[in-house]
Amino acid sequence: MNDTTPPLVQIRDLSVTYKTRLGDTSAVDKVSFDIRRGEILGLVGESGCGKSTLGKALLRMIMPPGRISAGQILFNGEDILTFDDKRLRDYRGRQASMIFQDPMTSLNPVQTVEQHLTEAIQVHDAGAESQSMARRIQALIERLGIMQSRLASYPHQLSGGMRQRVMIGLGLVLNAGLIIADEATTSLDVIVEAKLVDQLREIRDVYGVTILAITHNIALVAEMADRVAVMYAGNLVELGEVNRIFDRPLHPYTQGLLASVPTTEINERKELYKMPGEPPNLARPPSGCRFHPRCPVAMPICSRYRPGLNEAAPGHWVHCWLYQDHPEKEEKTLKVAA
Amino acid sequence: MNAQLSPQLQDNLVEIQDLKKWFPVQKSFLDQLLAGRKDFVRAVDGVSFNIRRGEAFGLAGESGSGKTTIGRLAIGLETPTEGKVLFDGIDLGRQNERELRHLRRRMQVIFQDPMASLNPRMTLGDSVVQGLKIHYPEAAEKHRDTLLDIFERVGLSPARYFINKYPHQISGGQRQRVVIARALITRPDLVLADEPIAMADVSVRALLLELMVQLKQEFNLTYLFITHDLATAKYICDRIGILYLGRMAEIGDLKEVYSHPLHPYTQALMAAVPVPDPHKRRTQTMPAGEIPNPINPPSGCRFHPRCPIAQAICSQEEPELRELRPGHQAACHFAEQFL
Numbered sequence: 001m002n003d004t005t006p007p008l009v010q011i012r013d014l015s016v017t018y019k020t021r022l023g024d025t026s027a028v029d030k031v032s033f034d035i036r037r038g039e040i041l042g043l044v045g046e047s048g049c050g051k052s053t054l055g056k057a058l059l060r061m062i063m064p065p066g067r068i069s070a071g072q073i074l075f076n077g078e079d080i081l082t083f084d085d086k087r088l089r090d091y092r093g094r095q096a097s098m099i100f101q102d103p104m105t106s107l108n109p110v111q112t113v114e115q116h117l118t119e120a121i122q123v124h125d126a127g128a129e130s131q132s133m134a135r136r137i138q139a140l141i142e143r144l145g146i147m148q149s150r151l152a153s154y155p156h157q158l159s160g161g162m163r164q165r166v167m168i169g170l171g172l173v174l175n176a177g178l179i180i181a182d183e184a185t186t187s188l189d190v191i192v193e194a195k196l197v198d199q200l201r202e203i204r205d206v207y208g209v210t211i212l213a214i215t216h217n218i219a220l221v222a223e224m225a226d227r228v229a230v231m232y233a234g235n236l237v238e239l240g241e242v243n244r245i246f247d248r249p250l251h252p253y254t255q256g257l258l259a260s261v262p263t264t265e266i267n268e269r270k271e272l273y274k275m276p277g278e279p280p281n282l283a284r285p286p287s288g289c290r291f292h293p294r295c296p297v298a299m300p301i302c303s304r305y306r307p308g309l310n311e312a313a314p315g316h317w318v319h320c321w322l323y324q325d326h327p328e329k330e331e332k333t334l335k336v337a338a
Numbered sequence: 339m340n341a342q343l344s345p346q347l348q349d350n351l352v353e354i355q356d357l358k359k360w361f362p363v364q365k366s367f368l369d370q371l372l373a374g375r376k377d378f379v380r381a382v383d384g385v386s387f388n389i390r391r392g393e394a395f396g397l398a399g400e401s402g403s404g405k406t407t408i409g410r411l412a413i414g415l416e417t418p419t420e421g422k423v424l425f426d427g428i429d430l431g432r433q434n435e436r437e438l439r440h441l442r443r444r445m446q447v448i449f450q451d452p453m454a455s456l457n458p459r460m461t462l463g464d465s466v467v468q469g470l471k472i473h474y475p476e477a478a479e480k481h482r483d484t485l486l487d488i489f490e491r492v493g494l495s496p497a498r499y500f501i502n503k504y505p506h507q508i509s510g511g512q513r514q515r516v517v518i519a520r521a522l523i524t525r526p527d528l529v530l531a532d533e534p535i536a537m538a539d540v541s542v543r544a545l546l547l548e549l550m551v552q553l554k555q556e557f558n559l560t561y562l563f564i565t566h567d568l569a570t571a572k573y574i575c576d577r578i579g580i581l582y583l584g585r586m587a588e589i590g591d592l593k594e595v596y597s598h599p600l601h602p603y604t605q606a607l608m609a610a611v612p613v614p615d616p617h618k619r620r621t622q623t624m625p626a627g628e629i630p631n632p633i634n635p636p637s638g639c640r641f642h643p644r645c646p647i648a649q650a651i652c653s654q655e656e657p658e659l660r661e662l663r664p665g666h667q668a669a670c671h672f673a674e675q676f677l
Contacts, residue, residue: 029365047510159628160401189566194610218540219569219612223619227613234611242616261614262569266596272544272573278509278538287429294541 006077007034008210009058010177014071015061016053022283027053027066029234032309033317035178040204040211042225042242044218044257048279050234055180055214075178093124097171101183103163107155113166114284115298120173122287136173143206144169144199152338161192165199172203179203182214182234215233218261230254231288233280236309238315250318252295301326348441350424351528351560352389352412357382359423363633379632381407383584384421384658389528394561396575396592398568398607402629403581405564412562413445414438425528427621443473446521450533452513456505462558463501466520473524484523491556492519493549511542518549522557527632532564547573565610568611572596580604583632586659590666600668600676603641639671647672 016028028050037039044049056062057075060080073080075095083091100106107116116138121128141151144165152234155163164184171179181200185193201224204211213225221228221242229243230253238251249255259273277294280286286293292302301321312323360378370376382404389395389412397405410416412423416429423430433441446469449455456465466644467485471478489497490618492515505513514535521529535546551574554561567573571578572592579589580601588601599605602625625644630636636643640650651671660668662677 037468045539161628164421189629190568190610190612191400191606192349192628194612195621198624216539217612218352218677222614222616223612225616246614246616257540258614262543262547262567262571262573264572264596264608264611265613266593272547274544274548275541278511278542327395 003227005037008037008076009035009056010034010072011058012072012074014054014073015069016066017069018052019285024067024285027232027282028057029069029232029290031234031236032071033229033239035210035212036227038204038210039226040201040213040224042221042228043212043214043215043231044221044228045231046216046279046289048233048282049231050282051214051216051231052182055098055182056210058178058180058212059096059098060088061092061098065113076170077185090124093120093172093176096178096180097174097175097176097186098338099164099171099179099181100165101186103160103167104155107163109155111165112152112154112160113146113169116166116170117173120170124174135276140169143203144172159192160188161196164188164192164196166200168196172207172209175207176209178210178211178212180214183216184213185220186215186217193220200224212217217259219263222273230257233285234282235274235290235319236317237291237319238317239309239317240313242311250312250316250323251291252297252322253291254298257296289319295336297322349390350388351391351426352562353424354388354408354412355386355422355424357385357406357408357411357418357423357644358419359411360419375537379631380584380635381420381632382411383635385580385581385584385586387586387589389560389562390577391527392558392560394563394574394575396563396565396578398565398571398578398583399581400566400607400629402583402632404584404632405566405581406532408581409532409562409564412532413447413528414442443469443524445528445530446524446526448517448521448529448531448534450536451509452517452537453505455517456513460504460506461501462505462508462516463489464502464504465505466516466523467560469520469524488519489525490521490551492516494519511538514538514546518553520531522553522559525557526559528560528562530562533565533566534563535570536565536567543570550574550595568596568608580607583629583635585640586669587641588666589659590663594663594666598663598666598676600643600662600666600673601670602645602647604668605676612641617658639669647675 012032014031015026015027015227018025018027031054036215037229043051057068062068068081079090111199118133121133146165177303188196200211215221225242228240228242229236232253238254249258256273256275260275262272275294280290287307289307292298295302299321307319307321309317309319310324312318359382360380363377363379363608385408388466397408399405411418415631436469463485470481470484485501489500494512494515503622535543537548563571563575575592577590578592578595580587586597588604599608606625609620610624627644638653638655639657642648657669657671661667662673
């Protein structure tokens, strides 16, 4: 990868706020990171951490009572938050598209597979001729392993894996450069899921698309991602190369998360790490670092000030006071010395 | 009660013998006339296994493998099409409604989605105490103490605070604890746990698993643990059965099955589980196709159309479970090559 090419997506200080009865809830709170061209970036976190909200924000699909309250999203250098309706429609679908978790509710039950694909092309590419459209669809379904005979099927006639492939097809048919897969394999059985992971990797290799894979499954990220971003309670807590994150996680939350993932390896029947507490309510987030009430190594400063996102090693970013200088850190070492 | 079989003599708490459950397929009147015969979904199609007293037995498989149906049959929530279920030596099929209700206090269920299995308009205390009111109405004055005790035991402390809350006022992990408390309050022998922690987040899951293991000891429970997640099963189950399309593909001690899977399906399933280590990415290709339609299951071995080692015999003869290693059975004609 050439480091001089600018990243495909640059997210800067992005905040998404939902208005609720309990006051404003910051589902995504001042998050900044880049998505590089042609990479698979795994965005992991537990339910309510803001990962899906962030994915939706990238397509400007945040609906009231939610809104993007601050920040910028630069796609190819252009701020998508300034797009008018026409430009936005063009951006969605042709440049960035989304694969959702539940294909049964995202596909139209009274349209066949072919109608879905044709409609997607027509809406975004009004001038397309029917012959070239048929060719495009043909090439696409071959690549995805959807049988010709399946084009005439309705969603309920397809298996879960096949439906998810149709969803991927819809994402690819317009040659979008960025695919956001939001828990795309979550409702599938492991074998079907493994095949879909192979497929997503292949699509990246063949078409060079960039994939943002949003998931709660940390093992899945290890399986497919090039880089990993970890979110907790609306904050980005750690970001780095997949091997770095799994070999040397820095943030205590990432460390705890990795230590609590069950495996099938029979010889390493080591105890799972039991993280105390549960994720916080974002209407009243904890002060300072939002992880401090559950953190085994929390310091006094953690409850008072929010840490910055700091580059602890080249390409490895962490949002934690342990890895940055602050007044109390010196105090602590002084005490130890005394 | 059947007094002739004293519980102490029974090594197996549950015995499942050649169990079948076929669900009729709904069709229009015209289709029925034209087709001339009824179609059935063969959800469970000839499954036998025992659950030993005090063990945690896991049933794993993909969706449509029949694992949930077997669980429901095992506690008498469904009546089998064929075969029988013995609970503590008692044939569930031969019990009338009253006797069955009497037995049910000894078997309880934990379902997957705690939000869906708790009544949103009942306080947690009312939901949990329900089982006692139904099964032990005569001991009403003790109910409140038992209730407070069970809340403390599942980690909902102080119990007095939690019994007056409603489901939406507590967190997901706490709701799952309430469902566990409700299952244990009648002091059952058998607990059917159908994907009990599948909805919980990873950071909460480890604590719930530990709680279930600890309660099993404290209350002398036997678990029938149903899951699609082989990794979770490792932390709770002693033995495991792998189901494929309504049949048992492999069964044995969990450590045995995981370290030496003998059925090609189990092998594929194990390989498909993503490993949380980017240095150990999967390289094997996955079996072709998807789990077939249980209305017309493949002839012979049901896995043969997708099996990498299938031969002619596999499409003709259905393999029986054979003991290939001590305490480890597999239903495959060619499993010897993996020994």
